[in-house]
Structure formats: structure tokens, C-alpha cells
Amino acid sequence: xxxxxxxxxxxxxxxxxxxxxxxxxxxxxxxxxxxxxxxxxxxxxxxxxxxxxxxxxxxxxxxxxxxxxxxxxxxxxxxxxxxxxxxxxxxxxxxxxxxxxxxxxxxxxxxxxxxxxxxxxxxxx
Ligand code: FES
Numbered sequence: 001x002x003x004x005x006x007x008x009x010x011x012x013x014x015x016x017x018x019x020x021x022x023x024x025x026x027x028x029x030x031x032x033x034x035x036x037x038x039x040x041x042x043x044x045x046x047x048x049x050x051x052x053x054x055x056x057x058x059x060x061x062x063x064x065x066x067x068x069x070x071x072x073x074x075x076x077x078x079x080x081x082x083x084x085x086x087x088x089x090x091x092x093x094x095x096x097x098x099x100x101x102x103x104x105x106x107x108x109x110x111x112x113x114x115x116x117x118x119x120x121x122x123x124x125x
Pocket of ligand 1: 057
């Protein structure tokens, strides 16, 4: 038997911009311990092996931050706090039910465009 692959990957945006930048970013002084909190909760629940938290760069939804993306499922959670992360772990990751209240608004996270479709749109080949 091989090593089981993770059931979930959680991509947490860890982008911070220097103070004074006009563009918002997911990591500020107030939110910089969210990744640590996420990893710690997964450890406490004993599921860190099958749920892989990943620090990632900007996911291009900065104004909705702090954000994280749960895969599989393309579920983008926005406006994160420690309390929200706890509920996402309990209800979505363990319970299997997406926490709709914390999902980014649909206008900001519409259906994906396939690479093939995009190539047609841009005229690339
Ligand atoms: S800084 Fe997090 S999505 Fe851009």
C-alpha cells in the first residue's frame, strides 16, 4: 500500500504588502498568525496528515482578504478570522458541508474559464 495522498489542500494566501501600500493584502499585523492558527487546529484535530495547509502567494482577491482556497472544490473563503477558520475545519473539512456564509461573493469568484477556451479568446496558439 502506498502513502495516501491528502484529502484536502488548503491554500492560505500569505501575501503581505509593505505598510502604506494602497492595495490591501491578506497578511497584516492583525492577521499574520492565521496560518499558524490553521496549522495548529489541524494538528489538534489529528488531521494534519490528510489535510495539507499550504502557504501561497497572492490569489488575486486581495480586497476580500484574508482569503484561503480549499481544494478539491475550488472553494474560496474570504474575510477570515480564527473563529471562521475553526468553523471551516469543523463544518467543511471534517463535516463535509461548505460554510456558505464565509464563501467569497459569487461576483468575485465566478466559474473558471478552461485554458483551451482562454486560448481561443486571446487568440494565442
Ligand atoms: S494578497 Fe491575498 S489575495 Fe492578494
